[in-house]
Amino acid sequence: MSDASMTRSGLTLAAIAAVCTTLVALTFQLTDERIDANRQAWLEQSLQPVLAGVSFDSGIIDSQLTFPSPNALPGAGDAIIYRVYSAGAPAAALFVVSAREGYSGPIKLLVGVDADGAVTGVHVLEHRETPGLGDQVETGKSDWATQFRGRSLGDPVSAGWAVRRDGGEFDQLTGATITPRAIVKAVRETLEYYAENRILVFGVSGDPAPPDEVSR
C-alpha cells in the first residue's frame, strides 16, 4: 500500500468510527434516564424477598441511605443501604454492594442482615458471568445463594467464610469457583462492616430515629 492510500484508509476508518461513536452516544442519551429508572425499579422489587422471615413495620424504600465513597463496604462507589424497623427498634438492614473479583467484572449484590447480624438473604442484581457457569448464582437459576440465609460472622467462624475448595463452608459451583468465591468474600465483608458500624447504619446524624409515621 502506498502512503496516500494508507492515509485514505486511515481517514475512512476514523470517519466511520466517529459516526458510530456519535450513534452510540445519542442512543445513550436517549436511554440513560429510563435505564436508571429500570435499575432502581428492579432493586426495589428485589428488596422484599431478601427480607424473608424478618418482621418489620416500617417502609423500606424511603429508608434509603447513601454512604458516599470511599467507604469500607465492598465495591467501588457510593454504597446504598436500606433499614427496616419493628416497633421502632432496628429489624434489618439491606446493603447494595458489589463483589469486585467476579470472573467478568463486578457483581452487584443485595445483602440483607438482621438486627443480630445474621444474613436474611443474598440476591444478585447484576453480573456478567458466563451463562451456564457463573450465572448459577442468580436467584432464578439455582438455589446457590440461599445457603447464606441465617449465617453470621460467628457461624461459621472466620476461616469458614470461604468456598469449600479454599477450606471454607460454602459450596462453590461445578466448574465455577471464581464467581462464588467473590460473592462469599463480599458477603463476609458486608457483615464485618455491619458489625463495626451498626450505629452508623441505623442512626446517622440528621437521620436519628426511625421514621415512625411511614406505613408499610
Added chain:
Amino acid sequence: MNRIAERFRDGLWRDNPGLVQLLGLCPLLAVTTTFVNGLGLGIATLSVLVVSNGLVSATRRWIRNEIRIPIYVLIIASLVTCTELIFKAWFPALDRSLGIFIPLIVTNCAIVARAEVFASRNPVGSSIVDGFVMGTGFALLLVTIGAFRELVSMVWLLALLPPGAFFSLALAIAVKNAIDGRRGEKREDAVPQPTRLVR
C-alpha cells in the same frame, strides 16, 4: 414482486442462516429455552442485521477492501451496543433474561456474513431486504425452537438443558431435509442446493 418472493424463500427456507448455513449457533442453542427468549433475541438480531446491511451497503463505495473487516466490526459493534441500550431501557425483563446474549450478537457470524456476501456488493434497498429476510429466517427458527423446547420441557425437562438444544436443532434440520427430500422426489429436476455462502 416475484423476485421478492424468491428472496423470502431463500432466507426463510432454502438458505436459512440457522438451518442451512448453520451460522449463529451459539445464541441459537443457548437462549432458546422459551418462546419469549427466542423472540427477543430473534428481534434483536433481525434489527441489527437490517441496519448493518443498510449501513455497509451505503458506505460500500468508500470502503476499500483492506479495511472492510474492521469497518464491519465497528458498525456491527455500535449497532449491538445501541440495541442493548434500547433493550435495557424498554424491555428490562427480557434484557435480564437474555443477559449477555444481547451483547454477544456481535459475534453472530450470520451478520458479518451478510455484510460480506451481500451488502458490500448490492444497492441499499436490496441489502435492507436481504437483512430483513435473513434476519426473519433466523428469528423464526429461534422462535420455533424456543416454543418447541418450552412445550416439551413440560413433560421432559431435558429439553431445557443443553442436550435438548442440540436435539431440537437436529430435529429441525432433519424435518427440513425430509420435506425437501419429499419435494425432490416429485420434481425430478431437483438438484442438491449448494449453500450460497463462500466459506
